[in-house]
Amino acid sequence: MTATITPDPKILQVGIIGMGDMGRMYARRLSAAGWTINACDRPENFEKLKNDFASNSLVNILENGHLVSRLSDYIIYSVEAENIEMIVAMYGPSTKVGAIVGGQTSCKAPEIAAFEKHLPPDVQIVSCHSLHGPNVDTRGQPLVLIQHRASDEALDVVRTVLSCFNSQFVYLTASEHDKITADTQAATHAAFLSMGVAWHANNQFPWEVPRYVGGIENVKINISLRIYSNKWHVYAGLAIMNPAAQAQILQYAQSVTELFTLMIEHKTKELRDRVYAAKNAVFGGLPANHELLLSDDLLDNFSLSNVPPQDRTPNSHLSLLAMVDCWWKLGIVPYDHMICSTPLFRIWLGVTEYLFQSPGLLDECINVALENDTFRADDLEFTVAARSWSDIILFGNFNLYRTRFETTQNYFSPRFPDATKMGNEMIKTIFEKTKQRRLH
Ligand SMILES: NC(=O)C1=CN([C@@H]2O[C@H](COP(=O)(O)OP(=O)(O)OC[C@H]3O[C@@H](n4cnc5c(N)ncnc54)[C@H](OP(=O)(O)O)[C@@H]3O)[C@@H](O)[C@H]2O)C=CC1
Numbered sequence: 001m002t003a004t005i006t007p008d009p010k011i012l013q014v015g016i017i018g019m020g021d022m023g024r025m026y027a028r029r030l031s032a033a034g035w036t037i038n039a040c041d042r043p044e045n046f047e048k049l050k051n052d053f054a055s056n057s058l059v060n061i062l063e064n065g066h067l068v069s070r071l072s073d074y075i076i077y078s079v080e081a082e083n084i085e086m087i088v089a090m091y092g093p094s095t096k097v098g099a100i101v102g103g104q105t106s107c108k109a110p111e112i113a114a115f116e117k118h119l120p121p122d123v124q125i126v127s128c129h130s131l132h133g134p135n136v137d138t139r140g141q142p143l144v145l146i147q148h149r150a151s152d153e154a155l156d157v158v159r160t161v162l163s164c165f166n167s168q169f170v171y172l173t174a175s176e177h178d179k180i181t182a183d184t185q186a187a188t189h190a191a192f193l194s195m196g197v198a199w200h201a202n203n204q205f206p207w208e209v210p211r212y213v214g215g216i217e218n219v220k221i222n223i224s225l226r227i228y229s230n231k232w233h234v235y236a237g238l239a240i241m242n243p244a245a246q247a248q249i250l251q252y253a254q255s256v257t258e259l260f261t262l263m264i265e266h267k268t269k270e271l272r273d274r275v276y277a278a279k280n281a282v283f284g285g286l287p288a289n290h291e292l293l294l295s296d297d298l299l300d301n302f303s304l305s306n307v308p309p310q311d312r313t314p315n316s317h318l319s320l321l322a323m324v325d326c327w328w329k330l331g332i333v334p335y336d337h338m339i340c341s342t343p344l345f346r347i348w349l350g351v352t353e354y355l356f357q358s359p360g361l362l363d364e365c366i367n368v369a370l371e372n373d374t375f376r377a378d379d380l381e382f383t384v385a386a387r388s389w390s391d392i393i394l395f396g397n398f399n400l401y402r403t404r405f406e407t408t409q410n411y412f413s414p415r416f417p418d419a420t421k422m423g424n425e426m427i428k429t430i431f432e433k434t435k436q437r438r439l440h
Pocket residue numbers: 017018019020021022023040041042043045065078079080081083087104105106107129130131132133134230231233234237238
C-alpha cells in the first residue's frame with residue numbers, strides 16, 4: 001500500500017493547509033530548518049499571505065489546498081477543529097499519491113474520522129499535536145505523534161521533518177491522546193474561562209483590585225488573560241468536540257457549585273472533610289521528599305499589579321479547591337500526565353499543589369471560605385460562570401461559546417500585550433524549574 005518517501009530537504013516538500021497562528025509558526029520553523037513549504041489559507045487570504053511570506057524563498061504560498069495537496073509529500077492540516085471534516089472533504093481527494101497526511105487540531109477523533117472518510121487509500125496518516133501555543137519556545141515541549149494508518153518509515157519521515165522543533169515526541173493513539181488531553185486541558189481551561197467571565201461580570205480588572213495581589217493571584221490573572229487573548233475556536237473545539245472533555249467540564253462545574261454551597265451554608269466539617277479527602281486522593285501518593293513545583297517568591301515576580309505583595313488578602317480559592325475536587329471525583333492523578341502536559345496545565349498543577357501542600361495555606365483558605373465575605377460576590381459569579389460554560393459546552397453551541405468568549409475578550413483586550421509578555425516570562429521560568437519533573 002505504501003510508497004517510499006525520502007526525508008531529504010532537497011526532495012521532500014511539506015504542505016501546510018491553514019496558515020493561522022500555528023500554521024505560520026510551523027512554516028517559519030520548518031523553512032528555517034531548510035524544508036520547502038507549500039502553504040495556503042482560505043483563497044480570500046491568498047494575497048495577504050503571499051505578501052507576509054514574500055521574503056521567505058522556501059515558503060511557497062498557493063491559492064488553495066488542492067494545489068498544496070498535489071505538490072506535497074507530507075501535508076499538515078492546521079485549521080479550526082469545527083471545520084476539519086469540511087476542509088478534508090474538499091482537499092483530501094487531491095492528495096498526492098502515496099503522501100503522508102496529518103493534522104494539528106486539538107481533538108483527534110473528528111480529525112482521524114475525516115481522514116479515513118476522505119483520503120484516498122494509498123495515503124498514509126500520521127497526525128501530530130504540539131502541546132503549546134504558537135508563541136512558546138518549542139524546545140522540550142511535548143509533541144504528540146499518532147501513527148494511525150502508516151508504516152514505520154512514514155512515521156520516521158514525520159519525525160525527521162519535525163525534529164527541528166527539538167520538542168519531545170510522545171507516541172499515542174488518537175483515543176489515548178483525546179483522553180489524556182481532556183484530563184489536562186478541559187477543566188483547566190474551564191477554570192480560567194470562568195475567572196474571566198466572573199471578573200467581567202463584577203466589572204473588575206483584577207490587577208487593579210487590592211484583594212487580588214500575591215503569587216497565586218498573579219497566575220490566575222496572567223493565564224486567564226492569556227487564554228482570552230487566543231482564538232475562541234481553539235478552546236471551543238477541544239471542549240465541544242472531545243466527548244471525554246465534556247465529562248470533565250461538567251464535573252468541574254458540579255465541584256464548584258457543591259463547594260460553594262458548603263461555604264455559604266457554613267458547613268465547616270463537611271467542607272473540611274471533602275477538601276482533605278480530595279487532597280489525600282490527589283497529593284497523598286507524593287513521596288515525602290517531594291519538592292513543590294512553584295514557590296511564592298517565584299510567582300510574586302509575575303504581577304500585573306502595582307500593589308506590593310505583602311498586602312496580600314487571603315482568598316477562598318474556590319477555583320483551586322474545585323479543581324482538586326474534580327480530579328478526585330474523576331479519579332485523575334494529574335502527575336500521571338506530565339509527559340503530555342501543556343504549559344498552562346503544568347502551571348495550574350503547580351499552583352494547586354502550592355495551595356494544598358504549603359503548611360497552613362489550605363486551612364487558611366478553608367477558614368476564609370467559611371467565615372470571610374471578601375470574596376463571596378466573586379465566588380458567586382465564578383460559580384454562575386462555571387455552570388454557564390458547562391451548559392454551553394454540553395449543548396455543543398459554538399455560536400454561544402464564541403459570543404460569550406469574545407464579549408469577555410473585548411473587555412480585557414487592552415491588557416493583552418502586557419499579560420502576554422508576562423505570561424511568556426512566567427512559562428519560561430516555570431518550564432526551567434519543572435524540567436526534571438516533567439521528564440520523569
Ligand atoms: N493556538 C493554539 O494554542 C493551538 C492550536 N492548536 C490547533 O491548531 C489548529 C489551528 O489553530 P490556530 O492556528 O491557533 O488557529 P487559526 O484560526 O489562527 O488558524 C486556522 C487557519 O485556518 C484557516 N482556514 C479556514 N478554512 C480554511 C480552508 N478551507 N483552507 C485553508 N485554510 C483555512 C483559517 O482562516 P480564517 O481565519 O480566515 O477562517 C485560519 O487562518 C486548531 O485546530 C487548534 O485547535 C493546536 C495547538 C495549539
